[in-house]
Amino acid sequence: MLKCKNINKKFSDGEKDINILNNINLEVSSGESIAIVGASGSGKSTLLHVISGLESACSGEIYLDNKLISDFSEDELCNIRLKKIGFIYQSHHLIKELNVKENISLPLLIANKKNSYVISKTNEIIEKVGLSNRSDFQIDKLSGGERQRVAIARSIIHDPKIIFADEPTGNLDKINAKNIFSLLTDLANYNNSSLIVATHDLEMASLLNKKLTINNGMLKSI
Ligand SMILES: Nc1ncnc2c1ncn2[C@@H]1O[C@H](COP(=O)(O)OP(=O)(O)OP(=O)(O)O)[C@@H](O)[C@H]1O
Ligand SMILES: [Mg+2]
Numbered sequence: 001m002l003k004c005k006n007i008n009k010k011f012s013d014g015e016k017d018i019n020i021l022n023n024i025n026l027e028v029s030s031g032e033s034i035a036i037v038g039a040s041g042s043g044k045s046t047l048l049h050v051i052s053g054l055e056s057a058c059s060g061e062i063y064l065d066n067k068l069i070s071d072f073s074e075d076e077l078c079n080i081r082l083k084k085i086g087f088i089y090q091s092h093h094l095i096k097e098l099n100v101k102e103n104i105s106l107p108l109l110i111a112n113k114k115n116s117y118v119i120s121k122t123n124e125i126i127e128k129v130g131l132s133n134r135s136d137f138q139i140d141k142l143s144g145g146e147r148q149r150v151a152i153a154r155s156i157i158h159d160p161k162i163i164f165a166d167e168p169t170g171n172l173d174k175i176n177a178k179n180i181f182s183l184l185t186d187l188a189n190y191n192n193s194s195l196i197v198a199t200h201d202l203e204m205a206s207l208l209n210k211k212l213t214i215n216n217g218m219l220k221s222i
Pocket of ligand 1: 011012013020038040041042044045046047090140184
């Protein structure tokens with residue numbers, strides 16, 4: 001499904017370059033779930049952004065379904081994201097001007113799905129993330145955990161084949177975190193989707209197929 005070869009990523013601190021990802025190699029097969037743990041600032045978000053094609057690598061190759069993603073045009077990459085990829089951002093990136101329902105249905109609206117399908121699928125997902133009683137709320141009227149659940153719903157509504165989740169349960173209490181984590185893993189199992197989760201929660205990480213840690217820009221199994 002996803003294959004990353006010798007990925008390097010540097011950022012400049014203004015004076016010098018700092019290596020954030022150092023020769024990363026990673027393979028994720030269909031239906032496989034992987035946890036990436038590591039200290040704050042170790043590069044988990046950077047890794048997810050780079051391997052999902054949101055940000056470019058300085059060097060290395062990323063293959064999605066055996067196709068090199070650097071060969072895709074920006075339009076092709078957008079189309080692939082819309083169909084195959086779900087990304088849960090650490091900072092949510094919800095649209096404040098839209099309400100809960102509208103934010104969640106956005107991927108289906110952009111993909112020109114039929115109105116009746118958009119409505120039924122949106123209602124189904126809203127219920128799954130426990131936000132039925134908030135569906136008409138504006139985003140700024142929601143708690144941090146509720147916003148996180150909107151972001152999760154939006155990222156899975158199109159049944160993506162690969163889900164990248166950057167600290168998906170970071171703002172949630174233990175019960176909601178457990179529910180949301182089960183929702184993500186159940187959905188991935190049901191659709192045979194791959195799931196790549198950056199998390200600080202070792203208990204959640206141990207529920208996935210593989211646990212990797214990132215340290216000094218290098219990825220290792222634990
Ligand atoms: N655009 C950027 N320019 C310069 N440095 C950056 C940029 N983005 C990230 N970094 C640096 O890269 C390092 C890794 O950041 P990243 O956000 O990937 O860490 P993280 O492991 O996700 O941390 P956290 O657990 O706090 O979310 C940090 O030191 C950060 O300051
Ligand atoms: Mg992060």
